[in-house]
Amino acid sequence: MKNLLLKIEYDGTGFCGWQRQLNARTVQGELEKVLSVLCGQSVVLEGTGRTDAGVHALGQCATFCGDFGIPVERIAAAANAMLSKDRLHSGDIRIIYAQEAPRDFHARFSAVGKTYIYRIFNGTNMPVFLRNYRYNVKKPLDVGLMCQAGRLFVGEHDFAAFMAAGSNLKGSTVRTVYGLHVRQHEAEITISVTGNGFLYNMVRIIAGTLVDIGLGRIKPESTADIIAGCERSKAGHTAPPQGLYMAEVYFDEDTMMAAAENINTL
Amino acid sequence: MKNLLLKIEYDGTGFCGWQRQLNARTVQGELEKVLSVLCGQSVVLEGTGRTDAGVHALGQCATFCGDFGIPVERIAAAANAMLSKDRLHSGDIRIIYAQEAPRDFHARFSAVGKTYIYRIFNGTNMPVFLRNYRYNVKKPLDVGLMCQAGRLFVGEHDFAAFMAAGSNLKGSTVRTVYGLHVRQHEAEITISVTGNGFLYNMVRIIAGTLVDIGLGRIKPESTADIIAGCERSKAGHTAPPQGLYMAEVYFDEDTMMAAAENINTL
Numbered sequence: 001m002k003n004l005l006l007k008i009e010y011d012g013t014g015f016c017g018w019q020r021q022l023n024a025r026t027v028q029g030e031l032e033k034v035l036s037v038l039c040g041q042s043v044v045l046e047g048t049g050r051t052d053a054g055v056h057a058l059g060q061c062a063t064f065c066g067d068f069g070i071p072v073e074r075i076a077a078a079a080n081a082m083l084s085k086d087r088l089h090s091g092d093i094r095i096i097y098a099q100e101a102p103r104d105f106h107a108r109f110s111a112v113g114k115t116y117i118y119r120i121f122n123g124t125n126m127p128v129f130l131r132n133y134r135y136n137v138k139k140p141l142d143v144g145l146m147c148q149a150g151r152l153f154v155g156e157h158d159f160a161a162f163m164a165a166g167s168n169l170k171g172s173t174v175r176t177v178y179g180l181h182v183r184q185h186e187a188e189i190t191i192s193v194t195g196n197g198f199l200y201n202m203v204r205i206i207a208g209t210l211v212d213i214g215l216g217r218i219k220p221e222s223t224a225d226i227i228a229g230c231e232r233s234k235a236g237h238t239a240p241p242q243g244l245y246m247a248e249v250y251f252d253e254d255t256m257m258a259a260a261e262n263i264n265t266l
Numbered sequence: 267m268k269n270l271l272l273k274i275e276y277d278g279t280g281f282c283g284w285q286r287q288l289n290a291r292t293v294q295g296e297l298e299k300v301l302s303v304l305c306g307q308s309v310v311l312e313g314t315g316r317t318d319a320g321v322h323a324l325g326q327c328a329t330f331c332g333d334f335g336i337p338v339e340r341i342a343a344a345a346n347a348m349l350s351k352d353r354l355h356s357g358d359i360r361i362i363y364a365q366e367a368p369r370d371f372h373a374r375f376s377a378v379g380k381t382y383i384y385r386i387f388n389g390t391n392m393p394v395f396l397r398n399y400r401y402n403v404k405k406p407l408d409v410g411l412m413c414q415a416g417r418l419f420v421g422e423h424d425f426a427a428f429m430a431a432g433s434n435l436k437g438s439t440v441r442t443v444y445g446l447h448v449r450q451h452e453a454e455i456t457i458s459v460t461g462n463g464f465l466y467n468m469v470r471i472i473a474g475t476l477v478d479i480g481l482g483r484i485k486p487e488s489t490a491d492i493i494a495g496c497e498r499s500k501a502g503h504t505a506p507p508q509g510l511y512m513a514e515v516y517f518d519e520d521t522m523m524a525a526a527e528n529i530n531t532l
Contacts, residue, residue, distance in 0.1 A: 011394045056395070091397040128277045129322070129399065131357040 001065045004072065005101040006031075006045075007249075011092040012056045012241070013132040019050050027051070030093060031062070034082045038075065039066040048107045048249045049114060049198070054241035056133070058117075059096070061249040063107040072100050107249070113178065113196045113256045115248040118207040118239060120189040134188075135207070135243035141214030143184045149213045149220035150180045150191070152227070153206060160230040162206055163199035164238070173199060173230075179260030182210065192247070194260035201238055209236030267331045270338065271367040272297075272311075273515075277358040278322045278507070279398040285316050293317070296359060297328070300348045304341065305332040314373045314515045315380060315464070320507035322399070324383075325362070327515040329373040338366050373515070379444065379462045379522045381514040384473040384505060386455040400454075401473070401509035407480030409450045415479045415486035416446045416457070418493070419472060426496040428472055429465035430504070439465060439496075445526030448476065458513070460526035467504055475502030 008031070016024035020032065028045055035043040047062040070078060075098040084091040104110075121134040122141050130136075160173040177195040184190075191207055209226070212218040218226075218236055226234045250256035274297070282290035286298065294311055301309040313328040336344060341364040350357040370376075387400040388407050396402075426439040443461040450456075457473055475492070478484040484492075484502055492500045516522035 009394050011397075058393075092394055094394045096391075125362075127324075128275050128358055128360045131277075133395065 001067055002072065003063060003065050003101045003103055003105060004075070004098055005105065005107065006062045006064075006076075006098050007096040008057060008060045008062060009094045009096055010057050010060065011132075012051060012054050014089045014092050015053060017051055017053045017055070018047055018060070025089070027057075027060075027093060028062075030083065030086075031079075031095075034079050035064065035066065037082065038070070038078055039068060041066070046107050048111050049246060051244075051246055052201075052241050054132070055244045055246070056242075057246040059248045060246050061107045061111070063101060063105060072098060105251075110251055111249050112253055113194060113250045114198065114246065115192055115194040115250075115259060116198065116203040117245045117247045118191040118193075118203060119243045119245065120191070120207075120211065120239075121187055122184075122189055123187040126187075132242050135211070135239050137211055137215075139215055141189060141211065142216065143182060143189060143214065145216075145220045146182045146189075146191075146210045146214045149210060149223045150182045152220075152223040153177050153180045153193070157227050158230055159199055159202055159227070161226055161232055161235045162202045162209070163232065164201035164205070165232045167200040169199065175199065175202070178257060180206075194256060204239045204241070204244060205232075205235055205237075207239035207243065211239060212236035267333055268338065269329060269331050269367045269369055269371055270341070270364055271371065271373065272328045272330075272342075272364050273362040274323060274326045274328060275360045275362055276323050276326065277398075278317060278320050280355045280358050281319060283317055283319045283321070284313055284326070291355070293323075293326075293359060294328075296349065296352075297345075297361075300345050301330065301332065303348065304336070304344055305334060307332070312373050314377050315512060317510075317512055318467075318507050320398070321510045321512070322508075323512040325514045326512050327373045327377070329367060329371060338364060371517075376517055377515050378519055379460060379516045379526075380464065380512065381458055381460040381516075381525055382464065382469040383511045383513045384457040384459075384469060385509045385511065386457070386473075386477070386505075387453055388450075388455050389453040392453075398508050401477070401505050403477055403481075405481055407455060407477065408482065409448060409455060409480065411482075411486045412448045412455075412457075412476045412480045415476060415489045416448045418486075418489040419443050419446045419459070423493050424496055425465055425468055425493070427492055427498055427501045428468045428475070429498065430467035430471070431498045433466040435465065441465065441468070444523060446472075460522060470505045470507070470510060471498075471501055471503075473505035473509065477505060478502035 018027045020028045045062045045064045076095040119134050121136050124138045126136045156176040158174050175197045179194045181192045213220050284293045286294045311328045311330045342361040349359050385400050387402050390404045392402045422442040424440050441463045445460045447458045479486050
């Protein structure tokens, strides 16, 4: 039995999220089906993080144990060929690579952090081709205010105000954000957040709050108070799923810190 | 009754093409439904050109006659709001503008030409997000050879070799191509073709032939002979629909000739 690490890209549009479900198409479910066929035995895949319906991934990671009749370096191509045979949803998951990992390596427990990016199209004339891939904010956003507020998220904080109401998390709501950048290129605004962990809907509530700030509904200097208040109702709205991308997973601190400083490459 | 001109963008993925069909979702069919509701009477929409299933449009044009209870400048927004209510296919058509046109103006008969663009992703690592929007050619293409061959399409020719076999066209297969450009930016290769008219599948067969040339399967200098031979079997393969975009329709020669010279803006 080998322990294998996968890096995976997917378009979340056609999925009911990452997590396996009995009667719904999910990323974990589709991957387990294909990998089980390749292994000739039932496979259990553990992802670094769950994503909701409509949320995308550029670099989700996952580990599983299995025996293969083919060399490890051919698993990705073999699985991708099978995934692209689904007539209705051809090619909406792609394994970027598969590689052997140490026995005790685990996509979730070995990860030290992740980067999410959130993409906004700011304007009234968004091309139809972006409808499943951007949050379309029609009124003009003040990106300067969003940058000013964005810096206040960096650091170790109790992010309870940025967790979906009703989440049944047992344990601490303290997380560390290592970097948050807001960048604009013409109508495209990209928020990237790197942290050691994220509460349920945390990035979408941060993005929604930054949009409310960019629209002048919330003052940027209130951000510190909103965080300190730990009340969901004081933060902004939850931005929709289709703007969110799980971009990168880190398994060592140095790579993560370098990325948190400068995520221009994403 | 007003005669109205629409400029329309659509993502062809969810459509069985442009043309109205009884039991299939088409662009013309969806637009006629919505415009008929807005007019309070049945509307017949005439497009500049038909597009096949999976083919996209950045600037399809269409005309129709109707009476409206709302000002012309509000038709686009009203129709777009209705189009985005379709739960399964929200927002895959967008009316860019609606404007009043002279009584005898017709989207097809008044058009003097069109530009199509054909988009290729050349590489083994195409992001999943492009699967419905590019032709993925995995082997490396020699874009220099494609440019060399592309120039030979320009001019008035009998393009019978570049018409789908079995097309039941009555009339001439002579068309004029005013400009054909092949451009590369990293893995993205874009072919743009401007002409006074296009035979069925003509742009997809030109694109497929240029790909065959870029792969070294056909010599670029054979292009003139392939055109002159008027035999479909001598030209290259038909490139798939999802790379094709109806980009622009022209209603005057000067605008078209300027665009044919330089279509960097598309």
